Amino acid sequence: MKRLLFTIQSYTYLVPAFLAAGDFEPGDVEHKVFPDGERYLRVATDCWGRDVTLLGGTPNDLDWLELYDLGYAISRAGARSLSIIIPYFGYATMERAVKPGEVVTAKTRAHLVSAIPSCEGGNRVFLFDLHTDGIAYYFDDSHVTRHVYGAPLICEAVKALMGDRPYVLAATDAGRAKWVQSLARDLGVEPAFVYKERREGGLGVTGVNADVAGREVVIYDDMIRTGGSLVQAARAYRAAGATKVHAVTSHLVLPGESLEKIRASGEITTLIGTDSHPGSQKLASTPGALCSVAPLLARALEPA
Missing domain, CATH: 3.40.50.2020 (Rossmann fold)
Incomplete structure (x- = not known):
């Protein structure tokens, strides 16, 4: 059976290339924005027992939240496994504190993704050409990471x-x-x-x-x-x-x-x-x- 491929909105431009490159079946996500700015997301394709790939870089805060929200929903929907592909890791240059009290945002964002519940077959995170190699180790041990060099x-x-x-x-x-x-x-x-x-x-x-x-x-x-x-x-x-x-x-x-x-x-x-x-x-x-x-x-x- 093909892998299900979901993507966050800002990365839909990459979907045709991924469908051509691998054995994927595109999954559907419903999006709405309410008048007060709140967002509605629904994973519209059944994930039960499926190996799922979630594609989404994280250039901005909304992308981080959408990646987390969809990953959480996919896991809770019974996916057998979840592979999260992050072609661009936002906040990569904020990987360490220089002044007291500075937020190491690369680490807090890695912890956010790590909070996605683990599927039966595990969660994996694929990262591409990180600014600093050590970012891959900011994720929780429940999420296996792989740094793919370009x-x-x-x-x-x-x-x-x-x-x-x-x-x-x-x-x-x-x-x-x-x-x-x-x-x-x-x-x-x-x-x-x-x-x-x-x-x-x-x-x-x-x-x-x-x-x-x-x-x-x-x-x-x-x-x-x-x-x-x-x-x-x-x-x-x-x-x-x-x-x-x-x-x-x-x-x-x-x-x-x-x-x-x-x-x-x-x-x-x-x-x-x-x-x-x-x-x-x-x-x-x-x-x-x-x-x-x-x-x-x-x-x-x-x-x-």
Whole structure:
């Protein structure tokens, strides 16, 4: 029997890709919003004894609540097992407290999902390219977690972009250097990163650690939000002699007018990434800009 596939509203754009990538049967959810703002949800497909997959990243608080509400309802409806796929984990950068009293929101949200009752066959949580590996351990032991790394997707995207042209794989700063070094080894290219120091008004670039003169540079970062760090790094690589700067990311968040600002900077020749976040759909009409996480995450559900 096929797995039942449910999704939260903000991730319906990924459903066709998941149906094409795996042996799923789409499940129905009824949604209503009352005049006072309260929401009505009903799992309209019978889950009794079924293996169920719930798809939903968590870019905002409403998404977190919808994921929890649906997961709870599916479990209480008698699903045999529940696999929760979170392509983008919101609040991933709030994974530790710096000042006394700060809320470690990545941990509190993991506890929220962990409160979904366990099904007879167990609950599993699949996470994609987390900002920090340790977030996977914030979930309760009743929920088995698996961190699915996006390196294969990123490498394929970079190879498709660059073809046979020589290039350097770069980071926005030394903090992401380890990730870039690992990807650079997989791709067989040289890594690079920029040095930064704290100055009045914020961080400033002080130099580049590799020779990029006369070469194309591909910057990798795990997520692109406002694009400020990306544009600053691209400017540094261009100043060091790079002929072109491209950017690839696991999560295209792109809030507000950030995409327009990145393009207006003139520093980034090409911007590509995965479809893990709804913000990625701003690039859906750009040929070759997106690679889907669906095949990778659908395979992760299957036994080894």
